[in-house]
Amino acid sequence: MEPQEIMRAYKEKIEGCLREFFEQKKKALEHWSSREACEILEEYTLRGGKRIRAILMVLGYQLYGGSGDEIFRASSSLELIQSYLLIHDDIMDESDLRRGKKTVHKIYEDIHLKKGFGGRPHRFGENMGIILGDLANAYAMEILASSNFPSERKVKAIEKLNEIIEYTGYGQIIDIYSGMVQEFGEDDLLLLHKYKTARYTIEGPLVLGAILAGASPEGLENYAIPVGIAFQLQDDILGLFGSEEKLGKPVTSDLAEGKKTLLIIKALEKASEKERKVIESALGNPAVTLEQLERVREIVRKTGSLDYSRKLAEKLVSEGKRALNALNVKNQEAKDFLLWLADYMIKRSY
Amino acid sequence: MEPQEIMRAYKEKIEGCLREFFEQKKKALEHWSSREACEILEEYTLRGGKRIRAILMVLGYQLYGGSGDEIFRASSSLELIQSYLLIHDDIMDESDLRRGKKTVHKIYEDIHLKKGFGGRPHRFGENMGIILGDLANAYAMEILASSNFPSERKVKAIEKLNEIIEYTGYGQIIDIYSGMVQEFGEDDLLLLHKYKTARYTIEGPLVLGAILAGASPEGLENYAIPVGIAFQLQDDILGLFGSEEKLGKPVTSDLAEGKKTLLIIKALEKASEKERKVIESALGNPAVTLEQLERVREIVRKTGSLDYSRKLAEKLVSEGKRALNALNVKNQEAKDFLLWLADYMIKRSY
Numbered sequence: 001m002e003p004q005e006i007m008r009a010y011k012e013k014i015e016g017c018l019r020e021f022f023e024q025k026k027k028a029l030e031h032w033s034s035r036e037a038c039e040i041l042e043e044y045t046l047r048g049g050k051r052i053r054a055i056l057m058v059l060g061y062q063l064y065g066g067s068g069d070e071i072f073r074a075s076s077s078l079e080l081i082q083s084y085l086l087i088h089d090d091i092m093d094e095s096d097l098r099r100g101k102k103t104v105h106k107i108y109e110d111i112h113l114k115k116g117f118g119g120r121p122h123r124f125g126e127n128m129g130i131i132l133g134d135l136a137n138a139y140a141m142e143i144l145a146s147s148n149f150p151s152e153r154k155v156k157a158i159e160k161l162n163e164i165i166e167y168t169g170y171g172q173i174i175d176i177y178s179g180m181v182q183e184f185g186e187d188d189l190l191l192l193h194k195y196k197t198a199r200y201t202i203e204g205p206l207v208l209g210a211i212l213a214g215a216s217p218e219g220l221e222n223y224a225i226p227v228g229i230a231f232q233l234q235d236d237i238l239g240l241f242g243s244e245e246k247l248g249k250p251v252t253s254d255l256a257e258g259k260k261t262l263l264i265i266k267a268l269e270k271a272s273e274k275e276r277k278v279i280e281s282a283l284g285n286p287a288v289t290l291e292q293l294e295r296v297r298e299i300v301r302k303t304g305s306l307d308y309s310r311k312l313a314e315k316l317v318s319e320g321k322r323a324l325n326a327l328n329v330k331n332q333e334a335k336d337f338l339l340w341l342a343d344y345m346i347k348r349s350y
Numbered sequence: 351m352e353p354q355e356i357m358r359a360y361k362e363k364i365e366g367c368l369r370e371f372f373e374q375k376k377k378a379l380e381h382w383s384s385r386e387a388c389e390i391l392e393e394y395t396l397r398g399g400k401r402i403r404a405i406l407m408v409l410g411y412q413l414y415g416g417s418g419d420e421i422f423r424a425s426s427s428l429e430l431i432q433s434y435l436l437i438h439d440d441i442m443d444e445s446d447l448r449r450g451k452k453t454v455h456k457i458y459e460d461i462h463l464k465k466g467f468g469g470r471p472h473r474f475g476e477n478m479g480i481i482l483g484d485l486a487n488a489y490a491m492e493i494l495a496s497s498n499f500p501s502e503r504k505v506k507a508i509e510k511l512n513e514i515i516e517y518t519g520y521g522q523i524i525d526i527y528s529g530m531v532q533e534f535g536e537d538d539l540l541l542l543h544k545y546k547t548a549r550y551t552i553e554g555p556l557v558l559g560a561i562l563a564g565a566s567p568e569g570l571e572n573y574a575i576p577v578g579i580a581f582q583l584q585d586d587i588l589g590l591f592g593s594e595e596k597l598g599k600p601v602t603s604d605l606a607e608g609k610k611t612l613l614i615i616k617a618l619e620k621a622s623e624k625e626r627k628v629i630e631s632a633l634g635n636p637a638v639t640l641e642q643l644e645r646v647r648e649i650v651r652k653t654g655s656l657d658y659s660r661k662l663a664e665k666l667v668s669e670g671k672r673a674l675n676a677l678n679v680k681n682q683e684a685k686d687f688l689l690w691l692a693d694y695m696i697k698r699s700y
Contacts, residue, residue, distance in 0.1 A: 031541055033527050034520040088484065092477040117530040118634070127442040127526060130480060131519050134438065137487065138516040145509040151501035158508055159495040166488040169481050170384040176477060177383050180467040191381055284468070 001333065003340040010058055010072070011051045017076040018045060021143060037132055040107055045083045045136070048099045053078040053205045059337055060209025064217065065330035074147035074157075074212060078205055080140035081161070085168060087133035091126050092176075100248075105129030137165075149212050157211045164204035171196030179258040179284060189262055190229065197235075198228025206338075222323035223338065226316035231345040233313040236261035237306070238349065241297060246349055252293050258284025262309050263300050270303035313346045351683065353690040360408055360422070361401045367426040368395060371493060387482055390457055395433045395486070398449045403428040403555045409687055410559025414567065415680035424497035424507075424562060428555055430490035431511070435518060437483035441476050442526075450598075455479030487515075499562050507561045514554035521546030529608040529634060539612055540579065547585075548578025556688075572673035573688065576666035581695040583663040586611035587656070588699065591647060596699055602643050608634025612659050613650050620653035663696045 001009065022042040029035045057075035089095075090103035097103060102110065109125030117124065144158055174192045178184045203224030210217035238247065239254035240263055247253070254261065264283065268276055279299060282292040300306050321342050329335050351359065372392040379385045407425035439445075440453035447453065452460065459475030467474065494508060524542045528534045553574030560567035588597065589604035590613055597603075604611065614633065618626055629649060632642040650656050671692050679685050 029520070031520060031524055031538070033523045037520070037523055084484075088480050092473075092480065094473075115530075119530070123442075123444075124526070126476075128523070130438050130442065131522050134434075134487075135516060135519045137484075138512040138519065141491065141512040142509060142516070145505050145512070151505045154505050155495050155501045155508075158505075159492060162488040162491040162495070166485060166492070169485045169488065170379070170381060170387070172481050173383045173387055173478065174381055176474070180465075180469070188381070 003337050003344075006059075006333075006337055007050070007055060010055045013069070013072045014051045014054045014058075014076050014079065015046060017073045018042075018079060021073075021076065021139070022046075025139070037128075037135060040104060041083060041132055041136055041139070044087065044098070044104055045079055047101055049079070049082070051079060053082060053201055056202060056205035057209040059334045060206035060217070060220075061213045062209070062331045063206070063329045063334040063338070064210045064213040064215035066209070066213035070148045071209065071212060074144055074149065075205075075209070077140040077143040077147075077161070078208075080136045080143065081165065084133045084136040084140065085165075087129055087136065089172075091129045091133075103129070104132050147212075150214075153212050153214060157208050160204065160208055160211060164200055164208075167195040168200045171200070178260045184260055184265075186262065186265055189260065189265060193229045193232040194225060197232040198225045201231065202228035219323065219327050223320045223327070223342070225320075226323075227320035227342045227345055230313040230316040230320070230342075233262060233309050233316075234346045234348065236263055237309055237313075240293075240300065241306075242349070252288050252290065255282050255288050255293060255296060256284070256286050262312070263305050266305035266308050267296075267300045267303045270305065271299055275299045275303075310346075317342045317346055353687050353694075356409075356683075356687055357400070357405060360405045363419070363422045364401050364404045364408075364426050364429065365396060367423045368392075368429060371423075371426065371489070372396075375489070387478075387485060390454060391433065391482055391486055391489070394437065394448070394454055395429055397451055399429070399432070401429060403432060403551055406552060406555035407559040409684045410556035410567070410570075411563045412559070412681045413556070413679045413684040413688070414560045414563040414565035416559070416563035420498045421559065421562060424494055424499065425555075425559070427490040427493040427497075427511070428558075430486045430493065431515065434483045434486040434490065435515075437479055437486065439522075441479045441483075453479070454482050497562075500564075503562050503564060507558050510554065510558055510561060514550055514558075517545045518550045521550070528610045534610055534615075536612065536615055539610065539615060543579045543582040544575060547582040548575045551581065552578035569673065569677050573670045573677070573692075575670075576673075577670035577692045577695055580663040580666040580670070580692075583612060583659050583666075584696045584698065586613055587659055587663075590643075590650065591656075592699070602638045602640065605632050605638050605643060605646065606634070606636050612662070613655050616655035616658050617646075617650045617653045620655065621649055625649045625653075660696075667692045667696055 022038065026035055026038050026042075029038060054075040057078055058071050061071045086098060087104045090098055091105050095103055096106045105125040105128065107125075108128035109121045112121035112124045140161075141158065144161065145154060147154065149157075171192050171194075174188060175196060178188065178192065203221050206220055206224050207217050210220060236254070236259070239259070239261070242251065244251050250256075260283075264279065268279060271279065278292070278295050282288045282296050285292075321339055324335065324338055324342070372388065376385055376388050376392075379388060404425040407428055408421050411421045411425075436448060437454045440448055441455050445453055446456045455475040455478065457475075458478035459471045462471035462474045490511075491508065494511065495504060497504065499507075521542050521544075524538060525546060528538065528542065553571050556570055556574050557567050560570060586604070586609070589609070589611070592601065594601050600606075610633075614629065618629060621629065628642070628645050632638045632646050635642075671689055674685065674688055674692070
């Protein structure tokens, strides 16, 4: 199959597994409030997304000779981990919307308002959001632990999955501090990208699949980590230079959030005193204007910072592809997909 | 060993395992902010507590013939699950103190204030608290998955542990709704106690230990669930009738929080119109006075509601002990401990 076809077909299978899981789950629940929670989680998890992490877990499995459909069920656990982390992220960012619909804490906040409960709707919403995130994590572990693979492999996979979650947490902490401490440089940033994107989105899922295939995927991280970091660099480029239409959020969002991307860090290094002030007055400013954005873009271009990020991303993708080509793997189609994916990471425009 | 001696000796061993785990963990971390998080988790987890869940997991293991020290390491995972849930609970309740020291979100809030970071200290604190709770959960899963037991047993234990966490979550949701919806009766309450206390604190830990001993502990829940519910009923009695000294919190706390305990539910059922108003004006009133408390206590006594709760707790303990005596178990000392524990549940004054 062609890569785009794999993306489409696997996404459908994974979503089928999630639907089946929620059907079973809802049947077993005794209390109306547990069913309500489960239904909210189901809708939130199934409302969209490319399912890239679950797809990569399937491909990691196939890459090392695994076959059959049980891997789709096991891999769907990553989509519940994604819900877990996103629901908690939504609370931290105080976002009301996720994929164009209400976030979990907002859904509960609105239930509170509608029913006219006592107490504070916002607190109620956030509390329910914390619990539903935790529930999604428990569901994910259940799915993986109950999948039909040898126990030795499942134990290793569960260890790896929790290590991924752990490092995503460390990444999130670095991310939060990044906007606050002065001494936040390129090294901190690359560690953040490694933890929060490369391990969580690319390396982790591939290794999980390999583990369930019974393999020790040595060398796979030499593909996955650089490609994952390149993915994040491209994300940051699109975040500053993309269009609102393709981003699905205001073009000023990244600036307003105060995200210290490599683009910003490098531009600040090379900028004149005056230019630095332009960037600093835009960064983390919730009221940042389109005119300010244009001036920041200009400085990022002029200082060579945009080129630096682009070239680093390209270098990382080449490095990743070279490492993958050097690996001894068992499935050419899966390998071709990953080579395509590496290029796609920096070619995509959304 | 005598029960009290078991409590003391096992607690010490479990805390030793936790200390060792954190020592190893801290060594492996690359970023200062990850180490900071890990140290805060270590202090929070080790600052006290009876370790009753971990101790029960060890006893469940011994009850079915398990021996050796590895079970202490595996059981220490439950203390990290306890940190996970308590850290998130502290956020939900907006508590600044836990066991006489600052809660995790409060620790970070104070770091924010001290360092003079931008943004809101309270939001920063809660966000870090959410992440550190999630980290504690990942640590717990790692400990259990990496313990030295056969993989089949570990997979079953991980499934069970996540089921326990799942039902604790449902219990927490029922608990939050309990203060809000009118139609909250004895049935809802007993389901809440079953999920949030009996399964989480008694049944879950015992079954986890039994699973690691390779047993299918059928019938064990007939001891664990009734005794667990009795434990909660006694907790609620102490919460209304205890002394500040023994409770370690104001005697009006449960009333001020609006906790709909069985004591309150039954008293409301039997109370006169006037008495009902006394209870309703005290329940969930953050400014409730000691005089109001005394009047509520009087009504709870007079309506027979205190007797009802006490007798139900006693009945449940007898039921549990009878079920345990009917079980075919392999370790008399562990069995004796559990028989002692059942009585202790309703005899304790704190």
